Amino acid sequence: MSTNEWSAHRHADLDVRLDAIYSVAVPVAIATEVDRRVRTAVSAEALIRHRRAATAGRRTRRRTIGALAVAAVLVAAGAMPLFRFFDGWGQSFDRVFELSTPIDQSVTRDGYRVSIVRAYADSESVRLAITAEDLEDRGWAEINIAGVSITDDVGRTYPAEVMAAQQPSRTSSESWSRFRVPEDSTEDRERRLSVDVIGIAVRGATQPTLADGEVDLDRIWTTVDGTWSFAFDLPFILAHSARPGIVATVAGVTVNLEEISVTPAETVGQLSFLGLPERDPDWAWDPYFHVEHDGQRLTVSAMQPGFVTTSLLFRADPGYVNLEGLWVVTIDEFHRTIPDPNSDITTEEESIRGPWVLTWHGVKPATP
Amino acid sequence: MDDARSLGVGGASTVRDDDERMAAAAAQDPQAFLEIYERYRTAVFRYLRSRTTSDDDAGELSAITFERALTGIHRFRPSGGGLAAWLLRIARNAHIDATRRRSGSSRAPETAGHRAPAPDSPGVEDQIILRSLVDALPDTQRDAIRLRFAAVMTAREIGRVLGISEEAAQKQLERGMRALKEAFRVD
Numbered sequence: 001m002s003t004n005e006w007s008a009h010r011h012a013d014l015d016v017r018l019d020a021i022y023s024v025a026v027p028v029a030i031a032t033e034v035d036r037r038v039r040t041a042v043s044a045e046a047l048i049r050h051r052r053a054a055t056a057g058r059r060t061r062r063r064t065i066g067a068l069a070v071a072a073v074l075v076a077a078g079a080m081p082l083f084r085f086f087d088g089w090g091q092s093f094d095r096v097f098e099l100s101t102p103i104d105q106s107v108t109r110d111g112y113r114v115s116i117v118r119a120y121a122d123s124e125s126v127r128l129a130i131t132a133e134d135l136e137d138r139g140w141a142e143i144n145i146a147g148v149s150i151t152d153d154v155g156r157t158y159p160a161e162v163m164a165a166q167q168p169s170r171t172s173s174e175s176w177s178r179f180r181v182p183e184d185s186t187e188d189r190e191r192r193l194s195v196d197v198i199g200i201a202v203r204g205a206t207q208p209t210l211a212d213g214e215v216d217l218d219r220i221w222t223t224v225d226g227t228w229s230f231a232f233d234l235p236f237i238l239a240h241s242a243r244p245g246i247v248a249t250v251a252g253v254t255v256n257l258e259e260i261s262v263t264p265a266e267t268v269g270q271l272s273f274l275g276l277p278e279r280d281p282d283w284a285w286d287p288y289f290h291v292e293h294d295g296q297r298l299t300v301s302a303m304q305p306g307f308v309t310t311s312l313l314f315r316a317d318p319g320y321v322n323l324e325g326l327w328v329v330t331i332d333e334f335h336r337t338i339p340d341p342n343s344d345i346t347t348e349e350e351s352i353r354g355p356w357v358l359t360w361h362g363v364k365p366a367t368p
Numbered sequence: 369m370d371d372a373r374s375l376g377v378g379g380a381s382t383v384r385d386d387d388e389r390m391a392a393a394a395a396q397d398p399q400a401f402l403e404i405y406e407r408y409r410t411a412v413f414r415y416l417r418s419r420t421t422s423d424d425d426a427g428e429l430s431a432i433t434f435e436r437a438l439t440g441i442h443r444f445r446p447s448g449g450g451l452a453a454w455l456l457r458i459a460r461n462a463h464i465d466a467t468r469r470r471s472g473s474s475r476a477p478e479t480a481g482h483r484a485p486a487p488d489s490p491g492v493e494d495q496i497i498l499r500s501l502v503d504a505l506p507d508t509q510r511d512a513i514r515l516r517f518a519a520v521m522t523a524r525e526i527g528r529v530l531g532i533s534e535e536a537a538q539k540q541l542e543r544g545m546r547a548l549k550e551a552f553r554v555d
Contacts, residue, residue, distance in 0.1 A: 014549055018502075021495055022518035026413050030427035034413070037431040038405050041438055045398040286465065 028207060032220055040163070043147065095318065096120055096127060096265045097176070101235060107197075107228040111136040114145065114197045114228040117174075122263035123239035124315075126150060126158050126179040126193070132200055133172040139205055144173045146199030146223045153192040156182045187238060194231045200224040239263045240322045244360040249275075255356040257329055258311075266319040267291070267298055269329065272311045276334060276352070284309045285334040285352075291316055294325040307336070323362030331356040387451040391444040401438050404451060409434070411452065412459050414518040419463050429466060433459040453528035456519055460511070460529060501551045502544075508532070509544035516541055 100120035107114055111134065118129040132145050150158040158179040166174055201221050208220065241261040248255050252275045259270040269291065276285055284307035291298040291314070298316035305312070333353045390407075393400035412433055417426040436458050444454055502513055508530060515526045527537035 014498075014545065014552065017494060017498055018513065018517045018548075021499060021502075022414060022418050022514065024414055024417055024518075026410060027423050027427075030413075030423050031409075034409065034427050034431045034434075038409075038434045038438070039402070041435045042398045042401055045401075045438055 035220070043160070097129065099237075099264050100127065100129065103230075103232050105230050105232065107230065108135065109226050109228055110224070111138075112200050112224060112226070112228075114200075116195060116230050116232070119193075119232070119234050120265065121181075121191070121193075121234050122237040122265055123185075123187070124181055124261075124263055124268060125161070125265060126181065126234070127265070128177050128179070128195065129174065130177065130197065131172060131174045132197075134202075135171075137171050138202075140202040141170065141205045142173070142203040143171065144201045145175060145197050146201040147197070148177055148179075149196045149198060150179050151194050153194075156185060158182060158193075188236060189238065190233055190235050192231065192233050194229070197228040197230075199226065237263055239268075240320075240365065242323055242362060244327075244358075246358045246360050248354075248356040248358055250354045250356050251352055253334070253352060253354075253356070255331055255358065257327075257358040257360060260323065260327060260360070260362075262320040262323055264319045264321055266301070267293070267316045269314050269316070270311065271314070271329070271331075273308060274310075276309050278309050285336045287312060287331050288333050288335060289314075289329065289331040292326075292328045292330075293320065308334075322365050324364040325362055327360045327362060329358040330354075387444075388446040391441055391446070391451065394438070394441045395444075398438065401434075401441060404437070404441075404455075405434050408452060408455050411519040411521075412455055415456055415514060416459050416463060418514040418518040419460075425466075429459065429462050432462045432466075436462065450525065450528070452519070452521060453525045456515065456521070456525075456529045498548070498552065501548050505544050505547060508540050509547065512537060512540040513544045513548075 100118040103116045103119050105116050113133045113135055115131045116128060120127040130145055132143055134143050161178045161180050163175055163177040201223055203221050239261045243259050244257045246257045254274040256272045258272050261268045286307050300314050300316045302315045303312055332355050333351050335351045390404050394404055413426055413430045416429045420426045437455055502510055512526050515521045515529055523538040524534040527534045
C-alpha cells in the first residue's frame with residue numbers, strides 16, 4: 001500500500017475508528033458496582049423522602065445527610081478475618097467496631113441464617129454488623145442482605161445510609177451498615193431497637209445475558225423474599241457539642257463555624273455563609289474546604305446540602321470522645337457553574353477565592 | 369446494558385415527551401428513576417470513560433452522576449435539551465470537580481487514559497495515534513468529539529451539554545473532525 005492509499009484509507013473511515021475507540025464495553029465488575037450503588041441510592045432516597053414527609057416542620061436543625069452519601073461496597077475479602085476491614089469505609093471503622101456492643105442473635109428461615117453480631121449507636125448514627133449465610137449451599141456466587149429496617153420502641157424509623165460488605169466465603173457475607181438517628185429522636189441513653197432484615201440478595205454463578213449477548217444487569221442479582229426479625233436493647237452514646245461562633249470574612253463573604261459536635265464515630269459541623277452572590281437558588285456554590293483536629297486532617301464523608309448559599313452541614317471521619325483540641329476549618333474557595341437563563345444549561349464557571357480560616361480551641365469537659 | 373445508540377433516534381418531540389414523563393415520575397417516586405438510569409447508563413459511562421484514566425474512575429463518576437441526578441431530578445427542565453444532555457452535563461461537571469479536587473483547586477491537564485487494546489488486534493497503532501490526537505484538540509472540540517462518539521449525541525444535545533448553540537456545536541465538531549483528518553493524513 002502506497003502512502004497516499006494508506007492516508008485515503010484512514011481518512012475515509014475516521015468516523016468508524018472514532019466509534020470503535022469510544023464505544024467501549026462496560027466491564028461487568030464496574031457495571032455491577034454502579035448498578036448496585038444507584039439502586040442503593042434509590043432505596044435510600046425513598047426512605048429519606050418518607051422521613052422528610054413524616055418529620056416535616058418538627059425541627060429546623062439540619063442534622064441528617066442526603067442520599068449522596070449512600071454507597072455500597074462489595075469486596076472480595078479472601079482470607080480476611082471476620083469484620084476486620086471493609087474497603088471504601090472510613091478510617092474510623094475499626095475504632096467504632098471495637099466500641100460496639102455484642103448482640104449475637106441469629107434467625108434461620110428457609111435455610112438462610114442471618115445474624116446480628118454487634119451494634120453501635122450514638123446521637124447521630126446506629127451501626128450494625130450483620131452476617132448472612134446460605135446453610136444449604138445452593139451454589140450462589142455471592143450472597144448478601146438485601147435491606148434492613150430499624151424502628152425503636154416508640155415507632156421512630158432509622159433510615160439506612162451506607163452499607164459495606166465483604167464475602168469471606170461463597171456461602172456467606174458480612175456487612176457493616178450505618179443508619180441515621182431520626183431528627184425527632186430523644187436523648188435516651190438506651191433504646192430497644194427492632195431490626196428486620198428484608199430479603200437476601202443472591203448472585204448466580206453465571207452471568208445472565210440478553211439476546212444480543214450483553215450482560216442483563218437486571219438479573220445479576222435476585223432477591224430471596226423473607227423477613228429475619230431481631231430485637232435488642234442498645235446503649236446510645238451522647239454527642240459532645242459546642243457553638244464556637246467563629247467567623248472569617250474574605251471578599252465580602254462571611255463564614256461562621258456555628259456548631260461542632262463529636263461522637264466516637266464521627267465529627268459533625270455546621271457552617272453558615274453570608275454574602276455569597278445568589279442568582280438562582282438551584283445553582284448554588286460548591287465549597288472546597290478541609291477540616292483539621294490537632295493537625296490531623298479529617299475525611300469529609302458527606303455534606304448537606306452539597307451545594308450552598310447560606311449553610312452547610314458536614315460529616316467527617318474520624319470521631320472523638322470529646323471536643324478537646326485545636327479545630328481548624330479552612331474554606332479555600334467557592335466554585336459554581338452558571339446556567340444559561342434561557343436553557344438551564346451551564347455556560348461558564350465562577351469562583352470566589354479565600355481562604356477563610358476558622359480556628360477554635362475545644363476544652364476538655366469538666367469531670368463530674 | 370442499553371445500546372447508547374438509542375440516544376438521539378426518533379422524533380425530538382417524542383424524546384422530549386418521554387424525558388418529561390420519566391423525570392416527573394422519578395420526582396414523585398425514586399424507584400421510577402431506575403428507568404432513567406437504565407436508559408442512559410451506557411452513554412454516561414462511555415462519555416466518562418473517554419475523559420478518565422481508568423474504568424474504575426469512570427465507574428465511580430458514573431455512580432456519582434446518577435446519585436446527583438437522583439437527588440436533583442426535580443430540577444430537570446425539559447426545555448434544557450432532554451435528559452441525555454442534562455445527565456451528560458452533570459457527568460461533565462462531576463469530572464471537572466473530581467479533577468479540581470485531586471489537583472488542589474487548579475485545573476489539571478485533561479488527557480484521558482484508555483484501556484489498551486489487545487496487542488494483536490488490528491489497528492492498535494492507529495487507535496493509539498488517534499486517541500492522542502483527540503486528546504490534543506482544543507477543549508471544546510475535544511469534548512464535542514467525545515460527546516458525539518462516546519455518548520452518540522446530536523449537535524443540538526452537544527450544544528446543550530457544552531452551553532453553546534447547536535450551530536456552534538456543529539462547527540466545533542466539524543473543526544475537530546477536520547483537524548483529526550489533517551493530522552491523521554500528515555502522520
